[in-house]
Amino acid sequence: MSLDGNVQRFAYAVRAHWGIENQVHWVLDVAFDEDASRIRKDHAPEDLSPIRHIALNLLRQDTETQNGIEAKRLKAGWDNNDLARLLTA
Numbered sequence: 001m002s003l004d005g006n007v008q009r010f011a012y013a014v015r016a017h018w019g020i021e022n023q024v025h026w027v028l029d030v031a032f033d034e035d036a037s038r039i040r041k042d043h044a045p046e047d048l049s050p051i052r053h054i055a056l057n058l059l060r061q062d063t064e065t066q067n068g069i070e071a072k073r074l075k076a077g078w079d080n081n082d083l084a085r086l087l088t089a
Helices: 007-032 044-061 069-078 080-088
Strands: none
Touching: 007 044, 007 069, 044 069, 044 080, 069 080
16 A cells, blocks of 8 residues: 555544444444345345435434334334334434
8 A cells, every 4th residue: 555644644534434334334234234134136235225224314313212223123113103203204
């Protein structure tokens, strides 16, 4: 890797990347068990990825309950009223 000598700029870029990893990818893996997904045929993984991101954004916008993302997702799966509330918020 060639580096211009601007170590601070490089460190910022690395931290920004890992911030995204920690905020999005890790949550998707924990709450949606994305890494264990067996969906691999044709374009299905690419098709479901934006749906998972939309669901994650909807769950993060929910301020009515103080549960974690995974608990909110499970609750919405069990309770149609809660799901409707999340989708119309």
